[in-house]
Amino acid sequence: QVQLVQSGAEVKKPGASVRIACKASGFTLTSYYIHWLRQAPGQGPEWMGRIDPSDGGTIRAQKFLDRVFMTIDTSTDTLYMELRSLTVDDTAVYSCAREFGIVVGFDYWGQGTLLTVS
Amino acid sequence: DIQMTQSPSSLSASVGDRVTISCQASQDIRKCLNWYQQRPGKAPKLLIFEASSLETGVPSRFSGTGSATDFTFTISSLQPEDIATYYCQQYDYLPYTFGQGTKVEI
Numbered sequence: 694q695v696q697l698v699q700s701g702a703e704v705k706k707p708g709a710s711v712r713i714a715c716k717a718s719g720f721t722l723t724s725y726y727i728h729w730l731r732q733a734p735g736q737g738p739e740w741m742g743r744i745d746p747s748d749g750g751t752i753r754a755q756k757f758l759d760r761v762f763m764t765i766d767t768s769t770d771t772l773y774m775e776l777r778s779l780t781v782d783d784t785a786v787y788s789c790a791r792e793f794g795i796v797v798g799f800d801y802w803g804q805g806t807l808l809t810v811s
Numbered sequence: 812d813i814q815m816t817q818s819p820s821s822l823s824a825s826v827g828d829r830v831t832i833s834c835q836a837s838q839d840i841r842k843c844l845n846w847y848q849q850r851p852g853k854a855p856k857l858l859i860f861e862a863s864s865l866e867t868g869v870p871s872r873f874s875g876t877g878s879a880t881d882f883t884f885t886i887s888s889l890q891p892e893d894i895a896t897y898y899c900q901q902y903d904y905l906p907y908t909f910g911q912g913t914k915v916e917i
Contacts, residue, residue: 795860802855
């Protein structure tokens with residue numbers, strides 16, 4: 694079955710960087726875009742960017758252009774999202790999600806990784 | 812960025828009630844709109860795509876209509892397991908954006 698399993702919760706200080714992992718299984722990774730989103734407490738999801746696992750190409754939201762970097766290790770089918778220059782406003786649950794394939798929707802999500810910046 | 816405005820922000824209804832949620836886009840997004848259900852502590856679940864198409868396996872009591880800037884999501888007969896927060900999401904323009912959510916309670 695399709696699974697996206699993320700790395701565990703992180704606590705970071707302002708100014709630091711964090712890298713969150715998302716291991717994919719149960720589907721052909723190179724056939725689907727993988728997106729990264731975050732959700733602050735009590736807020737709707739916020740789209741950060743997406744990676745094309747077939748070639749590593751990325752598209753990032755303008756808001757995160759200089760701070761978010763998405764990569765993939767094709768040998769382990771693991772995707773990574775690095776967020777730099779953290780501030781307290783980056784405290785949120787970060788998720789990877791598979792693009793639906795028919796439209797730009799998200800049909801499978803990771804379990805989420807809580808990042809606390811304090 | 813496209814702003815997605817949902818109303819109401821929360822509602823309380825009884826089992827069997829018809830529930831309607833509105834989503835308004837700040838500009839024309841054609842039919843490029845999805846609806847999600849998010850239960851507490853869980854990831855969002857895709858229910859409706861392209862404004863009105865039901866995702867596989869989703870009960871038929873869920874439906875969506877609309878185009879351009881005005882969209883509606885309906886639960887025809889509210890069930891206890893429908894307690895959740897519902898979000899709309901546009902994908903016509905980057906960055907993809909979500910509404911702030913509508914919390915449905917019984």
